[in-house]
Amino acid sequence: MAPNIIPDNLISRLSELVNTKMGLHFPENRWKDLRRNMTGVAQDIARIHKIENNPVICIEWLLTTPLTKAHLDILAKHLTIGETYFFRDKSLFQALRQNIFPELIRLRQKKKCIRIWSAGCSSGEEPYSLAILVDQMIPAHGKDWKVAILATDINATCLEKAEKGVYTKWSFRNTPAWTKEKYFKKRDEKYFEISPALKKMVRFSQLNLVENTYPSEFSHIRDMDIIFCRNVLMYFKPEVREEIIERFFQSLTDRGLLIFSPSESPCVRHSGLCPLYLPGTTFYRKIEAESNVKPEPDPDPNPNPNPNPEPEPVKPVKPDSQPPYLKALTLANIGRLEEAETFCRQAIQQEKLRSEHHYLLATIYHEQNRLRESVKSLTHTIYLDPEFVMAYFLLGNLRQKQGRLTEADKHFRNTRSLLLDMKAEDILPHSEGMAAGNLLKMVQSMISKMA
CATH class of the missing domain: 1.25.40.10 (Tetratricopeptide repeat domain)
Structure with a gap:
């Protein structure tokens, strides 16, 4: 066997370590991914600790060394790799623009306060997309409205990039040109930086969703109007997913909304969450705490008083259907x-x-x-x-x-x-x-x- 080929018994022990320390689930059918990603982990560990750049030696070192936050950050950097870009999933953002945000703005007209959480924000394209959408729908939010967008991820490297707010044109694929022109400053031929005003709307923070640290007054993870958690649950075991969904539920305000990716919808089995089906996407609404009867029907999906055209009629779909x-x-x-x-x-x-x-x-x-x-x-x-x-x-x-x-x-x-x-x-x-x-x-x- 070649010295850098990771044997099954070693990759199994690493899988258990990663699950215990980070909550990330790598069953046997994902060992191939774990093996591949350990090449990058080995490079970083070797550079810092002056050991041989070899995945097998790296794993043996990790298994026999007390792991620090720096070690866990290296593992997170390579084991949680997100694919994202601005305004990814047109159906979702269309539903937000036509149905969800108009209703939310109407409900918050007196308090003029909206709280949004992007859980698993990767390199920041999703929360900044939400900030752009808010700016379009509430242009005067800086004067009259308080809009707080919290963005969290376990991957410290991704968060560092997100906080800088600098992106290449690859992050703008399928994004209208005017978005880049209006909300980004061109630094050179390759890089574009998000506007300072939108940067101020988003607060980034490192968080491992498996940890029982939310909802929390200290971290401001509470009373959320909308929580986005897309393409994240797949990293966890079923029982851990249920715990995370319960903590999301507790972090929502009454009638707040929870959003997952279509492939993760079958994982949502919570008696306090009522599915809301809109074209191309599914939301989950928190049933009001004091209500012991069936939830009232959702309000007019286009409550905006402006004379806008009516949105497409809602077409019911099965909750467990997969595109x-x-x-x-x-x-x-x-x-x-x-x-x-x-x-x-x-x-x-x-x-x-x-x-x-x-x-x-x-x-x-x-x-x-x-x-x-x-x-x-x-x-x-x-x-x-x-x-x-x-x-x-x-x-x-x-x-x-x-x-x-x-x-x-x-x-x-x-x-x-x-x-x-x-x-x-x-x-x-x-x-x-x-x-x-x-x-x-x-x-x-x-x-x-x-x-």
């Missing part, structure tokens, strides 16, 4: 490729212009060695999103495998061009947590070998 794309992604991850292909085709049929749907289909074809079909889907992906880094990279690999080296070189060079516009620490979407800097080194090596 075809997420079903396809889940099935592909466990190797059930034929079923994954079926659901991925359904997702494309529903949303033909979503580049990530076509990319997933391309990866399924690739795993099945259906290279011609994979190339076709990747070409479609790039047509829909000319800045889809991983699509160029996979296309280069496929062309190289087919012996079409000139085309492979072109796609690798396109990949390099996009990566040069990103920060080295930026996490690439649809890459299973790979940083831009790591892929850039790999691509440059491949280009050199082909020269």
Whole structure:
């Protein structure tokens, strides 16, 4: 066995350690992710403690050393990797703009106070998106309204980036150009900084959701009008998820709203939370504490007194339903490729212009060695999103495998061009947590070998 191959017994002990110390759940079917991410952990630990840069040695060191906050921060940096960008999930932000925020503004008209919590905020794109939306809907909030947006994450590296508020154009994919022009200052050709006014609206803080430290007066985690926690529950065991949802419930004000990602909705089983279905997304409303009867129907979804057009009618959906794309992604991850292909085709049929749907289909074809079909889907992906880094990279690999080296070189060079516009620490979407800097080194090596 090679010295840096992590044996099962060691990765099992590491999984238990991470679960005990951090609450993060890495069952056996996710050991592959844990093994891959330990390369970065080993590099950081080796640099700080002057030990050999080797994942096996690093794990043995972690298992026999009292772990400090600095050690846990390194683990969090590499084991909790978020993929995010501004105004991610158009359905959600449309529902917030048309239904949720108008009602909330009406209800808070006297107090003029709104409290929002982004739990698992990653590098800050979500809370800043919420700040932009608030600014659009309450332009005079600085004078008359008190809007507090709390943003927390376990990953200290992500929080450091979020507090700086500096982003590359990759964070603005699928974001209207006027958003960047109005709310960001261009620092140079690569970087854009969020406006000081919006920075002041968001307070960042490190928090591990498994810890029983909230709700709390001290941390101001209480009486929240809306809590966002998307793509976070998947890191925890079912029993831990229930504890976190209970603490979220206690942290909400009466009739406050809780929002998860669509794939996490089946995890929500709380008698005090009533689902509210809006097109493309599901919210969970806290039932008023003194009410022992069925919750009253939700108010007019467009209570804004302005003569705006009526929003789309609410279409009920099953609480445990999962979008075809997420079903396809889940099935592909466990190797059930034929079923994954079926659901991925359904997702494309529903949303033909979503580049990530076509990319997933391309990866399924690739795993099945259906290279011609994979190339076709990747070409479609790039047509829909000319800045889809991983699509160029996979296309280069496929062309190289087919012996079409000139085309492979072109796609690798396109990949390099996009990566040069990103920060080295930026996490690439649809890459299973790979940083831009790591892929850039790999691509440059491949280009050199082909020269």
